[in-house]
Amino acid sequence: MSDVASPRIVIVGAGPAGIRAAATLVDAGFHPIVIDEGQRAGGQIYRRPPAGFTRTPQQLYGSEAAKARALHSLFDRLVEERRLTHRASSSVIAAHQGMLHVLAEHGVQMIGYDRLILATGASDRIAPVPGWQNAGVYSLGAAQIALKAQGVALGRRIVLMGSGPLLTLVGAQLVKAGADVVAVLDTSPWRQQLRGLWDLAARPAVALRGLVMRARLGGRYHAGVTLERIEANGSGVVVVRWRDAGERQHLTSCDMVGMGWHLRAETHLADLAGCTFAYDEQWRQWLPKADQVGRAGNGVYLAGDGVRLLGADGAEIAGRLAAAACLADLGHPMPSVGAELLKLKRLKRFARGLAIAFPWPEAMARALPGDAIVCRCENVTAGSIRESVERGGGDANRVKSLSRVGMGRCQGRYCQLAAVELVAAKAGCNPGAVGRFRGQAPVRPAPVGAFLQEG
Structure with a gap:
């Protein structure tokens, strides 16, 4: 396929979802760009140690060692064959009007896209x-x-x-x-x-x-x-x-x-890319909306734990589905996805079991004493959040502006869910009615000097 005719397809994240999405696109003749914060592909679940590390894959990944090795070797082969571009140790800190702002060693670079697959994964829910x-x-x-x-x-x-x-x-x-x-x-x-x-x-x-x-x-x-x-x-x-x-x-x-x-979906880039969100009662958090194959609209596709908390196996399936949807929207034959959708149904049932068996401790969060720190970045207490509700009402962003909760370097990744529970309890409403903190760029801390080298 001619480079001139090829649309610019960018994948953010080189975990199981990103790797499978990239492989699906490569098999269809495309050359995607894969951007990842890690030096080597694998994501959190299949994170690779530095060169020379002596522990074996069995010691690192246990029963998942074969899956980890398969994903690692697949991605490495695609890179070696120059069938995709891997931008390692790079962090996407903003998305706006078809452009990604990517923080790398030599500053912030601009990368345009026609289609964007976000496979940003998840982090600890605290x-x-x-x-x-x-x-x-x-x-x-x-x-x-x-x-x-x-x-x-x-x-x-x-x-x-x-x-x-x-x-x-x-x-x-x-x-x-x-x-x-x-x-x-x-x-x-x-x-x-x-x-x-x-x-x-x-x-x-x-x-x-x-x-x-x-x-x-x-x-x-x-x-x-x-x-x-x-x-x-x-x-x-x-x-x-x-x-x-x-x-x-x-x-x-x-x-x-x-x-x-358990986990919270990493959704900041989906927010900046214009995705719509809905409050998920099962997981007690706001999640971006997408159809069953990952379409989120405006040329954006979502895959992995950033949209559905289904673990590594679910992420691989979701990566293939998102890439298949992307291909179909570009007018190419869509790979058969019936088997993947059936597997996804079973994984969703299992995830529901996890959510029931190991629930978010909402009562514990709502009962925090007034002097307990909720936002570690800004040193905001539970008492300050409750006082902000009294002054400004039960809106998440109003409370954020009054108390500074969620304004630190983590941008609410650790504190938002508990803060919203406190606001909902004080306002006498459901957390879904409180809303969510608006996403802000940069989504990761970036040195001022990096923007001076922007190109």
């Missing part, structure tokens, strides 16, 4: 716990990255807290690596977890692997806990105060805390 702003508190994803990329644990005595499959996975990975994990604290009670079993049975092998990992945690694992406070001294965290399902209080000494309640 619920504030009093004291979480102290040194030594990390997300579960950060703990996993340190283990995969550098082979290190972030503490000598570790407490993990939250809910969802990532809590069990990171705990099991750290234990297997020899780290001292003293407690894994799950806010979901056993009875709640059992309610999700019917839908989790849609993927029995995956559910069984989760139970095996849970068993390996042994007495470290506690379900139905109430998290009270993370205490610290001048050097960082020292104790986690919590109550078990029987309301007995515990003080667990530690020097590192990892926390996370």
